Amino acid sequence: MPLLLAIESSCDETAVAIVRGEGGHAAEILASEVASQIELHREHGGVVPELASRNHSLRLRGLVEKALAGARVAMPEIDAFAATTGPGLASSLLIGSTAAKGMACALGRPFLGINHLEGHLLSPFLHETRVPPHLALIVSGGHTLLLDVEGPGTYRKLGGTRDDAAGEAYDKVGKLLGLPYPGGPEIEMAARSGNPAAFDFPRSMLHDPHLDFSFSGLKTAVLYTLQKLPPPLPVTDLAASFQQAVIEILVGKTLRAARHGGRKTVALSGGVSLNRALRAAMQGACDQAGLQLVTADPALCTDNAAMIAFAALLRHLHGEQTPLHEDIHPSLPLATAG
Numbered sequence: 001m002p003l004l005l006a007i008e009s010s011c012d013e014t015a016v017a018i019v020r021g022e023g024g025h026a027a028e029i030l031a032s033e034v035a036s037q038i039e040l041h042r043e044h045g046g047v048v049p050e051l052a053s054r055n056h057s058l059r060l061r062g063l064v065e066k067a068l069a070g071a072r073v074a075m076p077e078i079d080a081f082a083a084t085t086g087p088g089l090a091s092s093l094l095i096g097s098t099a100a101k102g103m104a105c106a107l108g109r110p111f112l113g114i115n116h117l118e119g120h121l122l123s124p125f126l127h128e129t130r131v132p133p134h135l136a137l138i139v140s141g142g143h144t145l146l147l148d149v150e151g152p153g154t155y156r157k158l159g160g161t162r163d164d165a166a167g168e169a170y171d172k173v174g175k176l177l178g179l180p181y182p183g184g185p186e187i188e189m190a191a192r193s194g195n196p197a198a199f200d201f202p203r204s205m206l207h208d209p210h211l212d213f214s215f216s217g218l219k220t221a222v223l224y225t226l227q228k229l230p231p232p233l234p235v236t237d238l239a240a241s242f243q244q245a246v247i248e249i250l251v252g253k254t255l256r257a258a259r260h261g262g263r264k265t266v267a268l269s270g271g272v273s274l275n276r277a278l279r280a281a282m283q284g285a286c287d288q289a290g291l292q293l294v295t296a297d298p299a300l301c302t303d304n305a306a307m308i309a310f311a312a313l314l315r316h317l318h319g320e321q322t323p324l325h326e327d328i329h330p331s332l333p334l335a336t337a338g
């Protein structure tokens, strides 16, 4: 069975994974190392690109060695090397892709440049024997995307965000509420003890006929509301009401897209899909509509290299490879609208 080593370095996580798999079998993760830079960027309130790339280059070699040792695999046994080549921060993408190309070149193995979003998109199916036709919602810090998926490699974009991504909205609202970066998990925690009906925030574009999203109006509504409130801020109620609006928008649009496209399976991926309230609401809505919901393992929701290795494995099994002279693509779309 082919063995793949993949590197993910598109943003603030340096990750290396080794995955093994074959057509018709569930893939197996032999190693998945993730070194988060969250602490490094926290004092700046967001990711600082130059700090990110320098740190990727410092951590990468150690993570490759740790992954090989953990998987009990020697480098020459690897059949193909992969890296995220976009979208992401250019200087960070270059570190991972150059390293993977170097290893591929030294060992005379194929290299595969992988779209980060394809990694997220396919992550719910890593433990399945196939990727069925489905409706996919990717919700991460940088992206909110609804796609119709015919199978691996055949994606049609149905909708995306017109301004902030869902995770970005969580992070910005977290900042407004005085919570540490990243705001997503902090807001989820605060929301547990808040009243989701305390504030009536807008469900932007929920009833528009298209499948695009907009979260910046929601963020502004939170800002205007809290500016009018006397201290101390009701952080838990604000967090719960904000989260309720996000969830209703995401679930509403996803279910409508699935109905329109006639898909029977819905797949949820990306960092925001870690949110338990979102998972529960999506599960409830899918159950009611007779749809099957597939979510990624929690370890595969936020950025990791196992999802990149899995996407690369499917392409490798298909006989694909990427020329070594191919550039990174910092704003690479996964699919065109159609």
Ligand code: KG4
Pocket: 011, 139, 140, 141, 142, 143, 166, 167, 168, 170, 171, 182, 183, 184, 185, 188, 270, 271, 272, 273, 274, 275, 276, 301, 302, 303
């Ligand atoms: O997929 P990811 O690791 O990175 C990107 O590709 O962007 O997603 C990170 C995003 C951040 O915005 C973070 O706040 C959000 O996922 N996030 C969450 C939760 N955990 C992480 N958002 C809501 N609830 C969570 N529990």
Ligand code: ZN
Pocket: 116, 120, 140, 141, 270, 271, 302, 303
């Ligand atoms: Zn991501």
